[in-house]
Amino acid sequence: MHLRGANGAGKSSLLEVLAGLRRPAAGVLRRNPDPLPLHWVGHRxxxxxxxxxxxxLRFWCEFNGQAVQRVAPALDRLALPAGARRRAVRTLSAGQKRRTALARLVLAPRPLWLLDEPLDGLDVDGIATFAGLLSEHLKGGGIAVVTSHQALPKDLPAVREWTLQR
Amino acid sequence: MSAMLAIFRRELLLAMRARTEWLMPPFFFIVVVTLFGLGTEPNDPKLAAFAPAILWVAALLSTLLTLERLFRADLEDGTLEQLCLGATPLAVVALAKLLGHWALTGLPLVLLAAPLAVGLGVTSASVPTLVAGLALGTPCISLIGGFVAALTVGLPRGGLLLPALVLPLITPALIFGTGAVRAAQQGLDAGAPLYFLAAILVLSLTLIPWIASAALRNAFD
Structure with missing residues (x-):
């Protein structure tokens, strides 16, 4: 599902409500008692x-009980240059930081992805890499809710586009 | 358990990377205590009488220095969102963060307290009581302060509010901690105030991670 809408339309807020990070300001939210494991990539x-x-990424592997050996392949998948991997994140470009954040999606397969502006800061190659990742996820039966001002790549399977209005 | 260890390891790694931030509390502690010593007459017996209060207040203020950043850095870089959505209960995350804070801030103060206390004229027989009191009291400061830090993490000027909320809450620990050393200095049994401190610690360890986790979830609303 591709969520679109003007600035302030509530895309990020809706995503945060879906993730369970915040309560809806109005209305009723019914939660599945057995929720799907999800990946969240927010603005930050x-x-x-x-x-x-x-x-x-090692920390997130250890925190989630995953093998730390998955870190290198995940960064390979997101094509983060080798020279950028051992440098403090504060010295990386916005696109490199985004690639590192998106590498969490590869660390462990989870059926639901909630992604808030995942293309932010990515260059053309980065967008293509992300599109490949998302396509694999969807073809494997995964679900993704993505907010993005940019159009998502056209070859993604079964994308529904929703536009939020204020 | 692995999640707790992961957080603990991360806190230690971050402390090594941002050494200045974590060296500030022990440095502040030493400077404040030393200034009291320098500000009074040499061998003034009043200094030994006031030493427990000086050491406890200095430890309290030193611990407050790093409390504001305890959860705020994680909120700012988005880590807190991921921690909230993880399979590990947020209370366990909060407990690991608070224990990490104590290990990096409170524990060095406990170790520094003994030589500083001797310097202020505390009798050597009273020093073990002082150290025991601080060993029980500094985790209370980290836990109670951490709860307030969690409560104010989403507020734009939470740092200003933090000491105003922590200081009254930590007063009982301060009273029992200094009371124990005074009792030891007078040759009385210091057991009772230390037991009260231990009770505050057990209560804080049991309740505060849960309350702090609820406060952290509210940071997103």
């Missing part, structure tokens, strides 16, 4: 600026 990258890309 969830990367500590003092740690390197590898150290950040």
């Amino acid at each position: 990258n969830a990367l500590n600026p003092h740690l390197s890309a590898v150290e950040n």
Whole structure:
């Protein structure tokens, strides 16, 4: 599902409500008692600026009980240059930070992805890499709710576009 | 358990990267205590009488220095969102963060307290009581302060509010901690105030991670 809408239309807020990060201001939200495991990539990258890309992802592996050996393949998949992997995240470009944040999607397969402006900061190659990742996820039966001002790549399967209005 | 260890390890790694931030509390502690010593007459017996209060207040203020950033950095970079959505209960996350804070801030103060206390004229027989009191009291400061830090993490000027809320809440620990050393200095049994401190610690350890986790969830609303 591709959520679109003007600035302030509530795309990010809706995504946060869906993730369970915030309560809806009005209306009723019914939760599945057995919710799907989800990946969340918000506006902020969830990367500590003092740690390197590898150290950040290692932490998330350890926190989620996953093997830390998955970090290198995940960064390979997102094509983060080798020279950028061991540098403090604060020294990376916006696109490199975004690639590192998106690498979390590869660390562990989860059926639901909630992605808030995932293309922010990505260059043409980065967008193509992300499109490949999303396409694989959807073809594998996964669900993704994506907010983006940019059009999503056209070859993605079964994309529904919703526009939020104020 | 692995999630708790992961957070604890991350806190230690971050402390190594941002050394200045974590060296500030022990440095502040030493400077404040030393200034009291320098500000009074040499061998003034009043200094030994006031030493427990000086050491406890200095430890309290030193611990407050790093409390504001305890959850705020994670909120700002988006880590807190991921921690909230993880399979590990947020209370466990909060507990790991608070224990990490104590290990990096409170524990060095406990270790520094003994030589500083001797410097202020505290009798060597009273020093173990002082150290025991701080060993029980500094985790209380981290836990109670961490709860307030969680409560104010989403507020734009939470840092100003933090000491105003923490100081009254930590007063009982301060009273029992200094009371224990005073009792030891007078040759009385210091057991009772130390037991009260232990009770505050157990209560804080049991309740505060849960309350702090609820406060952290509210940071997004």
